[in-house]
Amino acid sequence: MEDYMNRTYLFLFFLLICYQTLAQQITFKVIPLGVKGGGDESNLSSYMVAPVNSDEYVCLDAGTLRSGIQTAIAKGSFSKSIDRVLKENIKGYLISHGHLDHVAGMIINSPDDTTKNIYALPSVLEVLRNSYFTWKSWANFTDEGDKPALNKYHYVPLDSGKEVPLTNTSLSVTPFVLSHVKPYQSTAFLVRHQDVYLLYLGDTGADAVEHSDKLKQLWQSVSPLIRSKKLKAIFMEVSFPNHQPDKQLFGHLTPQWLMQEMNTLSSLTGKDALINFPVVITHIKPPVAKEHLIQKQLLTSNDLHLHIIFPEQGRMLKF
Numbered sequence: 001m002e003d004y005m006n007r008t009y010l011f012l013f014f015l016l017i018c019y020q021t022l023a024q025q026i027t028f029k030v031i032p033l034g035v036k037g038g039g040d041e042s043n044l045s046s047y048m049v050a051p052v053n054s055d056e057y058v059c060l061d062a063g064t065l066r067s068g069i070q071t072a073i074a075k076g077s078f079s080k081s082i083d084r085v086l087k088e089n090i091k092g093y094l095i096s097h098g099h100l101d102h103v104a105g106m107i108i109n110s111p112d113d114t115t116k117n118i119y120a121l122p123s124v125l126e127v128l129r130n131s132y133f134t135w136k137s138w139a140n141f142t143d144e145g146d147k148p149a150l151n152k153y154h155y156v157p158l159d160s161g162k163e164v165p166l167t168n169t170s171l172s173v174t175p176f177v178l179s180h181v182k183p184y185q186s187t188a189f190l191v192r193h194q195d196v197y198l199l200y201l202g203d204t205g206a207d208a209v210e211h212s213d214k215l216k217q218l219w220q221s222v223s224p225l226i227r228s229k230k231l232k233a234i235f236m237e238v239s240f241p242n243h244q245p246d247k248q249l250f251g252h253l254t255p256q257w258l259m260q261e262m263n264t265l266s267s268l269t270g271k272d273a274l275i276n277f278p279v280v281i282t283h284i285k286p287p288v289a290k291e292h293l294i295q296k297q298l299l300t301s302n303d304l305h306l307h308i309i310f311p312e313q314g315r316m317l318k319f
Helices: 002-025 066-074 083-090 099-110 122-132 212-227 257-268 288-300
Strands: 028-034 046-051 058-063 090-094 118-119 153-155 173-177 185-193 195-200 231-236 276-282 306-307
Touching: 002 046, 028 066, 028 195, 058 099, 058 185, 066 083, 066 099, 083 090, 099 122, 118 122, 122 153, 122 185, 173 212, 185 212, 195 212, 212 231, 212 257, 257 306, 276 288, 288 306
Parallel strands: 058 090, 090 118, 118 153, 195 231, 231 276, 276 306
Antiparallel strands: 028 046, 046 058, 173 185, 185 195
16 A cells, blocks of 8 residues: 555656756747738737736737637637727737738727837838827827827837846847848747747748848847757748739748748758747738638648647637
8 A cells, every 4th residue: 555655646746847857848838819911900920929927918910809809708718808908918019010000909999098109110110200199190009209299109219139127027129130021021029938948930921032131130139049959939921822922922921832941941051950840820812712822831841740729819829
């Protein structure tokens, strides 16, 4: 009997160690508030990210807020009201570029929001300042630009490659410039918590199509983090299926162009480092038939054995 009890205690201890190890490996939680690339204004690019043991989130883009929070509540990702999540849990916005499908939720909800920072490249802040938060198109809820400024949002200009802390969170971010219909800029955000990272890319075209080296520079910067297993996941867009002509991509990716970029990344990390590495596919454009085709093309061309994830609005992801 004593031997049996000893074995039972050892087994339970082993399970506890495994559980603790697994818990230590999970660093981030991400709640997609919007996952589409257009067509449905209730489901546009927006991802809340926080450390797994915290409710202090930042939004990676903000195309949809309120509808996404409502869906997240229905799916059990939040247990509080929409207004409380918006006002209390979202601590700031990281805006990759100024297109409406990445900022509309923030603009529309600004009258009900609380004081926060908007983090973006200077070129992106210029779009917000001159095109959206003006008294001609919307009230100016920021602290710059058209008068009177209502001083709710504060613009924080980012410098490519330079890390800054994100106010009222334990997160930091390093931005990288992307090409989105050259010469226009988008942004990749490398989010850090302690010594672990998550990478989110706003809209971007492939280097070969954009006649750019922005993605190659990004891959060179993050490849050491993949090799050391400090980068938990990449969020990256695929907007069109493979039959879309390059001249009609408008700064977006297809499955074959994404895989070509992943192969460029693998040349820096080694192929083994990317086996089962999570790549979350964002910004798929409707209609549903094209969405299914894009998913099929990604899965059938996955020679690198990536862990390809298709996010669902409101469903929490952990990395």
